[in-house]
Amino acid sequence: MMNRNEEVAITRCKGDMLPVQIAALFGHEKIVLHLYNDTTAKGFLTDGDLIELLVTLIDNYLYDAALQLLNEHRELAIVYAKSGETALHALARKPLTLSDSVNPNHQQGILKSLFNLCTNMVHKKKMHPKALQLVELLWERIILLDDKSISTLIREPSRLIFTAAEQGNDELLSKLIHGYPDLIFKVDDHGYTIFHVAVLNRSIKDLIVVMEDKQENNILHLAAKLPPSNRLKILSGAALQLQRELLWFKVNIHTTFLC
Incomplete structure (x- = not known):
């Protein structure tokens, strides 16, 4: 199709989406990479298109394409998509x-x-x-x-x-x-x-x-x-020092974090 009509890769459909974005939405990574490389070569992807594409790629687990896009456009790290999210927000909520x-x-x-x-x-x-x-x-x-x-x-x-x-x-x-x-x-x-x-x-x-x-x-x-020597010297004797350490561990580590 692209050989017959070069404009097909940059023709926006309903919702102002490009074919590369639709391919990402449906999880077709090979098509995404093909269309992305062709489309960007012509300079038709705007900054808004790029961040929407990146978030869509993350949402659909297309990480190879997302890595290529981000490596080429590091500035997308601090750009917000239409949803109000950044790419990092999208990754934080991924199962x-x-x-x-x-x-x-x-x-x-x-x-x-x-x-x-x-x-x-x-x-x-x-x-x-x-x-x-x-x-x-x-x-x-x-x-x-x-x-x-x-x-x-x-x-x-x-x-x-x-x-x-x-x-x-x-x-x-x-x-x-x-x-x-x-x-x-x-x-x-x-x-x-x-x-x-x-x-x-x-x-x-x-x-x-x-x-x-x-x-x-x-x-x-x-x-x-072992704690610093000045902390151990609070109590004399190895047995009492060990008892204090065990008590400290139980109160501060076991109770706070593991229970």
Whole structure:
């Protein structure tokens, strides 16, 4: 069709959508890539078209095309779609999947669907690796903004860090917190931090485990280390010191995070 009529790739249909956007909407990634490369070469995609396309690609799990688009247009990280969302908001609300191959747009047999459902109930779901790459690319651009702009972006139109906490998306939160630690102090309308929200959604242990320092220690690793000598000397004798440490762990770690 394009060989016969070059205008077909840039002809807008009802709703002012281009064929590349419709292909993304229906999950046809190969067609998206073909039309995208042809359409952008002619310069017909506006900034508005590009952000709508990026969010649609994320919504439909077309991460290869989304990565190509974002790599070529890093500025899209801080652009809002018509829905009021940024691409990071779209990723924060994505349901987690069990494996790289899980794609809701792919048809599969009843037995395979049931097997995947049962497996998901046993194993922890994770974010798609390429979705995490998107998070990293987006966040690299966003953290270049000033504090006020960052706060506005993660708060409007929805508070994406709390959306991610509700989803149990600890991997996304870990990426964001690693680059911008102040996020742990943000609170929602109820005065809840992401830890409160994670507790309510029973995902707090996972959130703690993935938050690591430069030596790959998480909070529980640090709790297991001996405290400074000046803290140990409060009580004399190894037995009393050990008893104090166990009591501290029970009160501060077990009660706060694991119960």
